[in-house]
Amino acid sequence: xxxxxxxxxxxxxxxxxxxxxxxxxxxxxxxxxxxxxxxxxxxxxxxxxxxxxxxxxxxxxxxxxxxxxxxxxxxxxxxxxxxxxxxxxxxxxxxxxxxxxxxxxxxxxxxxxxxxxxxxxxxxxxxxxxxxxxxxxxxxx
Amino acid sequence: xxxxxxxxxxxxxxxxxxxxxxxxxxxxxxxxxxxxxxxxxxxxxxxxxxxxxxxxxxxxxxxxxxxxxxxxxxxxxxxxxxxxxxxxxxxxxxxxxxxxxxxxxxxxxxxxxxxxxxxxxxxxxxxxxxxxxxxxxxxxxxxxxxxxxxxxxxxxxxxxxxxxxxxxxxxxxxxxxxxxxxxxxxxxxxxxxxxxxxxxxxxxxxxxxxxxxxxxxxxxxxxxxxxxxxxxxxxxxxxxxxxxxxxxxxxxxxxxxxxxxxxxxxxxxxxxxxxxxxxxxxxxxxxxxxxxxxxxxxxxxxxxxxxxxxxxxxxxxxxxxxxxxxxxxxxxxxxxxxxxxxxxxxxxxxxxxxxxxxxxxxxxxxxxxxxxxxxx
Numbered sequence: 035x036x037x038x039x040x041x042x043x044x045x046x047x048x049x050x051x052x053x054x055x056x057x058x059x060x061x062x063x064x065x066x067x068x069x070x071x072x073x074x075x076x077x078x079x080x081x082x083x084x085x086x087x088x089x090x091x092x093x094x095x096x097x098x099x100x101x102x103x104x105x106x107x108x109x110x111x112x113x114x115x116x117x118x119x120x121x122x123x124x125x126x127x128x129x130x131x132x133x134x135x136x137x138x139x140x141x142x143x144x145x146x147x148x149x150x151x152x153x154x155x156x157x158x159x160x161x162x163x164x165x166x167x168x169x170x171x172x173x174x175x
Numbered sequence: 176x177x178x179x180x181x182x183x184x185x186x187x188x189x190x191x192x193x194x195x196x197x198x199x200x201x202x203x204x205x206x207x208x209x210x211x212x213x214x215x216x217x218x219x220x221x222x223x224x225x226x227x228x229x230x231x232x233x234x235x236x237x238x239x240x241x242x243x244x245x246x247x248x249x250x251x252x253x254x255x256x257x258x259x260x261x262x263x264x265x266x267x268x269x270x271x272x273x274x275x276x277x278x279x280x281x282x283x284x285x286x287x288x289x290x291x292x293x294x295x296x297x298x299x300x301x302x303x304x305x306x307x308x309x310x311x312x313x314x315x316x317x318x319x320x321x322x323x324x325x326x327x328x329x330x331x332x333x334x335x336x337x338x339x340x341x342x343x344x345x346x347x348x349x350x351x352x353x354x355x356x357x358x359x360x361x362x363x364x365x366x367x368x369x370x371x372x373x374x375x376x377x378x379x380x381x382x383x384x385x386x387x388x389x390x391x392x393x394x395x396x397x398x399x400x401x402x403x404x405x406x407x408x409x410x411x412x413x414x415x416x417x418x419x420x421x422x423x424x425x426x427x428x429x430x431x432x433x434x435x436x437x438x439x440x441x442x443x444x445x446x447x448x449x450x451x452x453x454x455x456x457x458x459x460x461x462x463x464x465x466x467x468x469x470x471x472x473x474x475x476x477x478x479x480x481x482x483x484x485x486x487x488x489x490x491x492x493x494x495x496x497x498x499x500x501x502x503x504x505x506x507x508x509x510x511x512x513x514x515x516x517x518x519x520x521x522x523x524x525x526x527x528x529x530x531x532x533x534x535x536x537x538x539x540x541x542x543x544x545x546x547x548x549x550x551x
Contacts, residue, residue: 047298049305059302080417082301088414107419108324110316111369112307116296120307125369128308130317132419142306147369152324169305 058097102158104133144173182551185394185401188217188387194500198290206285209383226252226277230259230284252277260535262543285383312368318422326471336455344494346523377496384505406438427464446528451504451535
């Protein structure tokens with residue numbers, strides 16, 4: 035085992051974009067398209083992805099485009115880097131976003147802490163972190 | 176419908192280890208220290224116990240099969256719950272006793288997360304995790320921020336949950352955080368995860384807590400005044416975060432409705448109230464869901480002083496998890512029993528309480544409540 039020197043930055047936590055369950059979401063994110071998982075049998079629409087449909091137990095699910103707009107259900111502002119890899123990003127805002135198609139996303143907001151308001155209109159924005167990882171965000175509409 | 180349990184099972188022993196930081200002591204060892212104290216309180220030896228229910232520590236230890244080798248006995252009945260919060264554990268004990276699986280059961284929780292430096296903010300490899308949505312303060316803060324927007328709840332009012340617990344803790348020699356804190360002191364603290372301050376979030380501490388529970392018939396032979404289980408209810412949201420208002424935890428309202436309906440009690444019957452609280456948002460949500468304050472009014476109600484020493488509904492008279500210790504609500508139950516016995520320090524003792532309600536949750540996924548009292 036090797037140990038990084040203590041001055042080295044903590045590696046940023048990144049999602050596993052190769053997981054078969056979620057790969058379709060990350061592929062669309064790289065193309066800056068907002069998608070959600072939809073049940074081919076009953077139409078249940080959701081994020082995050084589920085291995086089978088929790089509404090009807092069908093195992094046939096597809097990623098479908100959803101409106102990249104919605105409103106802010108609520109938000110929090112991290113003033114301490116509880117995840118140490120994000121110490122250069124505080125204060126940062128995380129929002130619970132309800133899209134106009136009824137999908138819930140919990141993501142970083144491109145909104146100043148003082149400007150965040152419950153109920154504000156939002157539109158999807160994208161943060162290309164690496165060649166393979168693009169993270170969904172939402173910004174003021 | 177739970178209708179047949181009233182007064183049939185009683186708590187006859189309570190005990191705990193010291194609370195704080197104990198490097199080198201395992202969760203299981205702390206469990207044994209608590210069991211030793213609870214058995215002494217009940218006037219029992221371990222040979223007189225035929226059941227053991229353990230509650231896992233957050234790192235996954237403290238299962239019955241890992242406490243057992245230190246317990247040194249193999250009772251005929253043993254079970255483990257992942258997240259007992261004392262409530263779920265107590266309900267399991269009631270079921271085991273009423274069905275004859277066991278007669279006298281020790282319930283125990285042990286934890287060394289503080290000295291083990293457990294990471295409560297470990298990110299998941301998901302979009303949420305990569306967005307920095309970590310720690311219970313994140314989801315709890317979402318619920319409070321929404322509450323503030325919908326109902327005009329202010330920090331000046333909400334802060335009274337943490338301030339009131341500190342006032343109680345100052346009267347509790349076991350409590351870890353006892354330095355005075357006024358509402359102005361609270362408001363001058365910085366946000367941890369806005370809208371929550373550090374003072375709104377549980378401390379992390381090591382320790383163990385145990386109860387001895389037996390049938391009502393046997394309970395009369397024990398040295399202490401029995402404290403009977405008068406009602407219990409549970410609810411879940413194990414299907415997970417699939418609806419907008421998930422952070423408001425409507426499953427708690429279902430549990431509240433069931434315990435009032437099952438027992439015939441109403442909120443006005445409750446003399447002392449206990450709420451397991453990893454954050455003060457739990458206090459806010461539960462005083463509303465259980466009907467002590469109207470929805471939206473919980474923080475303003477708290478600011479009126481009902482829950483403080485001398486108030487008409489003392490809440491978390493031990494100091495709760497914000498000021499006493501981090502025992503997943505187990506010490507709340509110990510305190511409730513001691514208050515009902517009338518045996519806590521005089522400056523903390525509520526005058527002649529007869530009925531207590533203890534409410535807890537497993538994060539955002541389960542809820543439970545128990546009503547206990549001195550009269551069957």
